[in-house]
Structures are given as structure tokens and as C-alpha cells.
Amino acid sequence: LIYYKAGTAKMQRIAVHQAYRSKGYGRVLLLALEGLAREIGFKSSILDAQCHAEDFYIKLGYKVISLEPFYDAGILHVRMEKAL
Structure with a gap:
């Protein structure tokens, strides 16, 4: 958890x-x-989810906000956000 x-x-x-x-x-x-x-x-939370874990975060209320997947450490990710 970081600012x-x-x-x-x-x-x-x-x-x-x-x-x-x-x-x-x-x-x-x-x-x-x-x-x-x-x-x-904090009023909201963001995270960069590995694409295979996207559904896990969706179930917890996160929504994808990146326009397309991107690589981080050689693994495809999407940026997600949730209002707290």
C-alpha cells in the first residue's frame, strides 16, 4: 500500500x-x-493486475481503467481502480 x-x-x-x-x-x-x-x-485504490487475475479483482469491485493490457516484468497487466 503506497501513496x-x-x-x-x-x-x-x-x-x-x-x-x-x-x-x-x-x-x-x-x-x-x-x-x-x-x-x-484515501478515497480510491488502484492496482496493476496480472491479466489472469483480472476476474479476482472484478469480484472485489475493481474496474479496468487501462485502454489495453501492458507488460510489467514481462507479464501482461491491466490497471484497475476501485472507489473506497
């Missing part, structure tokens, strides 16, 4: 070990980060 711009937090490097995926840990982690961002006073 991105006025009123917006950026969630970065959110990861769950493969053996623990689909057990709800990622959801709990992200919701906790969002709660902390709200407490600090």
Missing part, C-alpha cells in the same frame, strides 16, 4: 503462494489493505 496521488492509494505486489490460492487469503489481504487505506483517508 499514488491525492486521495488514491496503490496496492502493489499482492501475492498468495500457489498452494494457498482459492482459499480466500487474497480476498482477506486485499480487503484489509483497503480498510487501512480508508483509515488513512
Whole structure:
């Protein structure tokens, strides 16, 4: 969780070990980060999601805001945003 711009937090490097995926840990982690961002006073959250994880973030209320996928560390990503 870092400062991105006025009123917006950026969630970065959110990861769950493969053996623990689909057990709800990622959801709990992200919701906790969002709660902390709200407490600090942020009004929105952005993140760069790997394309294969896009549906996970959509289920948590994020919307794609990038015009097309882009590469970060050789992996396709989309930028997503959510009002907090």
C-alpha cells in the first residue's frame, strides 16, 4: 500500500503462494489493505493486475481503467481502480 496521488492509494505486489490460492487469503489481504487505506483517508485504490487475475479483482469491485493490457516484468497487466 503506497501513496499514488491525492486521495488514491496503490496496492502493489499482492501475492498468495500457489498452494494457498482459492482459499480466500487474497480476498482477506486485499480487503484489509483497503480498510487501512480508508483509515488513512484515501478515497480510491488502484492496482496493476496480472491479466489472469483480472476476474479476482472484478469480484472485489475493481474496474479496468487501462485502454489495453501492458507488460510489467514481462507479464501482461491491466490497471484497475476501485472507489473506497
